[in-house]
Amino acid sequence: MSAADQDxxxxxxxxxxxxxGRSRGEVLDGMRARGDFVDWMGRLRGSMSEHRFVAGAERFDVAHLVRRLDVRTRKDGFRVLHSWNHRTHEFTEDMVPVLMVDFFLRAGPKDPDPAVVLSILLDYYFLHLLALCAMRAWDAGDPDLALARVQSLLEALQGEDGSGHQFVDDAETLLIYALSQFHPEEQAYDRIITRVAELGSTRRLAFARVSASVLSAHLRWGFWLMYGRDVVRMRADNVGDYPWLLDVVVTLLRGWVEAEEAGAPQEDRDHIAESLLQGLAADPWAFTGSRPPAFAAHSEACDEVSALLEAHAPSLLEAFERHKPTKTEYAPLAFHFNFPHNALVAVLTLALLEGRPQPLPLNVLFTREMEGLPEGETQEGLARTLMAFSKGRPDRLGNRGEVLVAYDPLSAMRSYSMTTKALRKRFAEG
Incomplete structure (x- = not known):
């Protein structure tokens, strides 16, 4: 076992x-043994910063492990634990969960629920350590097994022994959350594409499905809210995203063809079609018209996409029809954001301020209207709440005054129309 794998x-x-088990509860009991809420938050902040916690007679001290894994991740071009400050153009000195503690203390809400606030923040800290582990999965002899273990721990994090707050559904989304912080080194994303190709087919497809939702929400946000529907500007400002998007579309098309040829259940094919629709809607003209400059080094993948769309456009368009947005039902094409962490942080902040763990994970916003959600919870309700929060104060807006999380059913219908029209014009007519 290598040193990296051992760490x-x-x-x-x-x-x-x-x-x-009871470890997190014992950590919080110890923090609340004396003093007041501000003292407890200070102890939590200190333990997060030092990566050292006391749970009864046990100690959780992973400072040396986190430091080594973080250094390796930085060498790969990524910063998982720290946030990029778009105003100062540098990474924050404190890690993201510590910044959230500071934010809550500055916000100073009246009568906070100490148990809820401390518990959610502690879980948020552990979420970032799991994200770091997901990024280091390729240090293991078998990255699939490493990610499976991250998945199991993510389920434990969000299970009955924690705060009850739901962050994300799976290890793939956690990995994308880690990746989707702004990273100045655009070539770093190419390394991730290469690494994902080493995973088994099931996990590659799962990663592609979540990636399609995230990249689509991100690029559509830019198209509608930042670039004035100027595709050239959007492509120039998101060069690092396009090879990733291309790889996602290739993977989903292959998955669709395999599912069709194997006679997979309709539900399985619909899941892939929904994700593929989102991936193509990110920039439909990139796959049906002149190729973006970012595709220049990927002609083989582009040719494969064109061939698969040519061969399967009629059946795909029929499948897409089942995901056509309407004014009355939730549609993932209506949901867009600058970066996924903007949405995740908005969910977290609302939970802290309201003293109520969020029962819906971010992933529910990536799929069409669902049944069986907790009573009183809806996808559209969550999306609109996040949008209202994002535009609630000037300091929550982008540098140009853009809403960072938005839900707009009309834009969903337009995106669907533009995507299917582009596909029909190129592949299904004549």
């Missing part, structure tokens, strides 16, 4: 002990 295994082992 990852040890951190996963430590997280297993922290996330299963």
């Amino acid at each position: 990852l295994t040890q951190l996963l082992d430590a997280l297993d002990g922290a996330l299963n």
